[in-house]
Amino acid sequence: MSGQTRAYGGVDGDERRARRRERLIEAGLDLLSSEQGEAALTVRSVCARSGLAARYFYESFGDRTELALAVYDHVVGEIATTTAAAVAAGPRDARARTRAGLANIVRVIVDDPRRGRLLFSTAFLSAPLARRRLESGQLFCGLLAGHTKAFFGVVGDGRLDLATQFAVGGLAQALTAWLHGHLELDPEPLVDHCTDLFVALMSQALVSREPPER
Incomplete structure (x- = not known):
């Protein structure tokens, strides 16, 4: 299966990654728009808000600044x-x-x-x-x-x-x-x-x- 991504529940790997990225962006928007602004945006807070493990954060973003710009x-x-x-x-x-x-x-x-x-x-x-x-x-x-x-x-x-x-x-x-x-x-x-x-x-x-x- 080289070059292919496995499907779980009818959803392939690329789509799962895209959905995780969307959840991280939504969580980032929640945090960036809070009273604390950018100070509220950390890898830990984004993962807690999105319900995703840190490894999924780094799957899409290099650091919190990269996420902030994506949001x-x-x-x-x-x-x-x-x-x-x-x-x-x-x-x-x-x-x-x-x-x-x-x-x-x-x-x-x-x-x-x-x-x-x-x-x-x-x-x-x-x-x-x-x-x-x-x-x-x-x-x-x-x-x-x-x-x-x-x-x-x-x-x-x-x-x-x-x-x-x-x-x-x-x-x-x-x-x-x-x-x-x-x-x-x-x-x-x-x-x-x-x-x-x-x-x-x-x-x-x-x-x-x-x-x-x-």
Whole structure:
């Protein structure tokens, strides 16, 4: 049986490993989103939370930092994928599609508050996670710029780049304040107001740059 994995209960070895990895990521998300943040994440605590032996931790991850990055990537990837799908499914209307994307982001963090605490908590101070947070910000800037250029049939320039950075950074700050109780808004009004701001900002960035006639 060289090169093959044995099946138990109809589940082969690769699938069992994948399921164990999912359990470790879920346990990591629980711990990282706790009040202690990254300090709560140890191999022992993850194994206790997941109900898996340490050997299964090292089957998927080299150390706790590798797990922390995998958890972060998992959450960001889920939000990016579902948001892109929500935007694509919307009608061909700039405001409707913008609202669909923002509503999905808010829904994801409301449905599972752990995701919001992971993405917007100030407790994550390690250099690897700080770099990942910056990288994820650039990912969402790229997605916003790409959707804008494709929808309006325009090419990018400095103004659009600035607008996407401003929009994504502003949304992150607004959601951080909202999750910490500094903005007293229900989810629907929050999405509506953020949509208005996004549309106004991106519309301004798309204003013709032709010089005025003399």
